[in-house]
Amino acid sequence: MTALSGWGERGSAAASIAARLIYDDVECRFGSTWAVRDLSLDVEPGEIVCLLGPSGCGKTTLLRLTAGLERPTAGRILINDAVVGSTDTHVPPEQRGVGMMFQDFALFPHLTLLQNVAFGLKALPKEDARRIAHSALERVGLVKYADEYPHILSGGEQQRVALARAIAPRPGVLMMDEPFSGLDTRLRDEMREETLAILKETRATCMLVTHSYEEAMRMGNRICMMRAGRLLQAGTPEELYHAPASIHAARMFSDLNEIPVVVKGGKADTLFGKGAAKGLANGQSAVACIRQRDVQLLPSGKGKAGRVLSARFLGDTAVLEIGVEGLEEPLFARVREAEAKQQGTDVGVKVNPADILVFLAEPEEEADD
Numbered sequence: 001m002t003a004l005s006g007w008g009e010r011g012s013a014a015a016s017i018a019a020r021l022i023y024d025d026v027e028c029r030f031g032s033t034w035a036v037r038d039l040s041l042d043v044e045p046g047e048i049v050c051l052l053g054p055s056g057c058g059k060t061t062l063l064r065l066t067a068g069l070e071r072p073t074a075g076r077i078l079i080n081d082a083v084v085g086s087t088d089t090h091v092p093p094e095q096r097g098v099g100m101m102f103q104d105f106a107l108f109p110h111l112t113l114l115q116n117v118a119f120g121l122k123a124l125p126k127e128d129a130r131r132i133a134h135s136a137l138e139r140v141g142l143v144k145y146a147d148e149y150p151h152i153l154s155g156g157e158q159q160r161v162a163l164a165r166a167i168a169p170r171p172g173v174l175m176m177d178e179p180f181s182g183l184d185t186r187l188r189d190e191m192r193e194e195t196l197a198i199l200k201e202t203r204a205t206c207m208l209v210t211h212s213y214e215e216a217m218r219m220g221n222r223i224c225m226m227r228a229g230r231l232l233q234a235g236t237p238e239e240l241y242h243a244p245a246s247i248h249a250a251r252m253f254s255d256l257n258e259i260p261v262v263v264k265g266g267k268a269d270t271l272f273g274k275g276a277a278k279g280l281a282n283g284q285s286a287v288a289c290i291r292q293r294d295v296q297l298l299p300s301g302k303g304k305a306g307r308v309l310s311a312r313f314l315g316d317t318a319v320l321e322i323g324v325e326g327l328e329e330p331l332f333a334r335v336r337e338a339e340a341k342q343q344g345t346d347v348g349v350k351v352n353p354a355d356i357l358v359f360l361a362e363p364e365e366e367a368d369d
Contacts, residue, residue: 018045018205019080019097019172021066026075028061028229035061037229039075045172048199048206050220052213052252058229059209063175066207067100068093079173099171099204103178105162107150113137114146117165136164139198156187163195167202174199176208180215192218213253217241225249247359250289255319257290257331260361268358271304271326272349275356285361292319294355295333297341298348306331306349308341324349 021043028036036058043049051059064070065085066077077085079098084091093100099120107116114133121129137143140160142153150158159179166174179195180188196219199206210216216223217237225232225240225248233245244250247258259270263284267274270288280286296303297320305325312319318340320333331349341347 017170017172018203020045020078021173021205021207022076022078022081023062024076024078026062026065026072026077028058028065028070029073034229036065036072039229039231041224041231041234043205043207045205046203048196048208048219048221050216050223051207051209051226052211052216052223053226053232054211057226059226060177061229062226063100063177063207063209066096066173067098067175068096069100097172099166099169099174101162101166101174101176101179103181105158107158107161107165109150112147112149113142113153113161116150116161117168120165120169132168133164136168137161139167140164140194155182156191159183159191163198167198167204170202171204174202174204174206176206178209178211181211195219225252244357247287247289247362250357250359254291254293255332255334256357257292257295259288259290259327259329261286261288261358263358268356270351270353270356271324272351272356273353275353275358277358280358280360287359287361289357289359290331290351291355291357292332292334294351295322295331296350296352297333297335297339298350300346300348303348303350306347308343308345308347310343311340313337313340322347322349 023039023041026036026039051062053059061070065072068085068091071090072085072087074087076083079096083089084096108119114130114137117136118129118133121132134143134146137146140163142157142160150161153161180191183191192215208219220237222234223237223240224234227248233240233249240249241253244253250256261268261270263277263280263286264282266277268277268286268288275288277286306322308320309323309330310321316337317334318337320335320341321330322333324331
């Protein structure tokens, strides 16, 4: 066994047989409200996929459909090429080989930690269930509290018990619904890294729901962006960051300056140069997006003339609000703290045209619950 700061003595997590997970035109509707629409996705065995999107976009519903807690109103869900959920087929949750880790941990207050972890092992002989639960608690560094009750634990420790309970049955697929949202920043970072290590040990296929693009980039082999029940874009963190398919995807990964433009000759003409407007026709209204980190500061007299209107210190970085000659709205720049300027400072401003993202202007839609 090895020791990790804050985790005590740990064992190793038992490996699962990773399952392939397929969503084939899946839809789910509650009355007149769409929760999931026209969603197709193929998740490889052992892959960690992060579902990223705003509240009410269908992320949690997709997890519940996979676990068998909800039924699709159209389409099919397959695990290892066997249909487990459709309008005609519903395999019960306990027969799917899917583990579920809820946002609120859902520990039973009247059961000891060992009993909580062993709860999903009822099909096994009592001693076998106890041994496996003990091993799972050992893996998360809480075996010394096996006979204690959840109320004595901190939030982070309860999260670790919930993780132990989820991996104890060795599921082929593991669903995790915002597992770190209730933790403070330091503990959240520690739990992410240790959970990632456990997922790699168990080799389970994992679907993890999050609101945090940073968390999705740190945890996922692939990120699936959802909005209003639909899958907007799926790809590696690098693909989604550098080549977002829509303005909604771009907003998820970066703080943007958004400038209204009109497309001419496949380009969007801005104060800083022409950005490529792929797929947009002449005369279409568009939005030129400039990431805050792509705004470069120059000495006064170079680039475009600007003046710092305000500066917000954020630790290692600072966000400057800059009035730029020729722009109706201020431009925001995120710079290293050492490069920050005081309010009232005259500066030059530059943006590389290759860094300008151009998207079709479209009205905001309300996300369905």
